[in-house]
Amino acid sequence: GQSLEQPSEVTAVEGAIVQINCTYQTSGFYGLSWYQQHDGGAPTFLSYNALDGLEETGRFSSFLSRSDSYGYLLLQELQMKDSASYFCAVSRSSNTGKLIFGQGTTLQVKP
Amino acid sequence: DVKVTQSSRYLVKRTGEKVFLECVQDMDHENMFWYRQDPGLGLRLIYFSYDVKMKEKGDIPEGYSVSREKKERFSLILESASTNQTSMYLCASSLTHNEQFFGPGTRLTVL
Secondary structure, three states: OOOOEOOOOEEEEEOOHHHHHHHEEEOOOEEEHHHHHOOOOOEEEEEEOOOOOOEEEEEEEEEEEEOOOOOEEEOOOHHHHHHHHEEEEEEOOOOOOOEOOOOOEEEEOOO | OOOEEEEEOEEEEEOOOEEEEEEEOOOOEEEEEEEEEEEEOEEEEEEEEEOOOOEOOOOOOOEEEEEEEOOOOOEEEEOOOOHHEEEEEEEHHHHHHOOOOOOOOEEEOOO
């Protein structure tokens, strides 16, 4: 089967660093994406990794290890507005853009 | 900015009704997608389209059909709505294989 595993909930305090892990088992892998979704809002794209290593975009970084079928999203200097759900998603094709999404991790940032 | 719009934010229908959900994107994207989102299950792909009049089943196509007569518009059709189709429906579009742009979603309730 095809599956992505990520923790269902994570809690952290403002200013801290949090890591959200994602392990995947899929037939076909082209890359790993991360999306953020605030309550009542639409998912928005955060990052994409096709190659092993760390990609940094401001306070957010994303890591991929293809050999371990594992990736993570790292959020630094947490702010209250980072409270949201975070989804990892695997690209199964290079041209159609089909994604398989994980179940999502709800991040609660406390003061 | 890419804009993806959906015809309704909230919709209430009765069991057995035919339901049309419309999605329009304004960035000339080839790929368009329909997902449903349920608590604890993440986003699940219903159908996607990679060109006008081209469509492919996703992971949960049963009970749904789609139509793409124009590049910018992708419609999801529930031929005979059932209560287990009560959900949040999200439309997305993409140009590449990684970043998808989502609409605001339609929360459908089937009574």
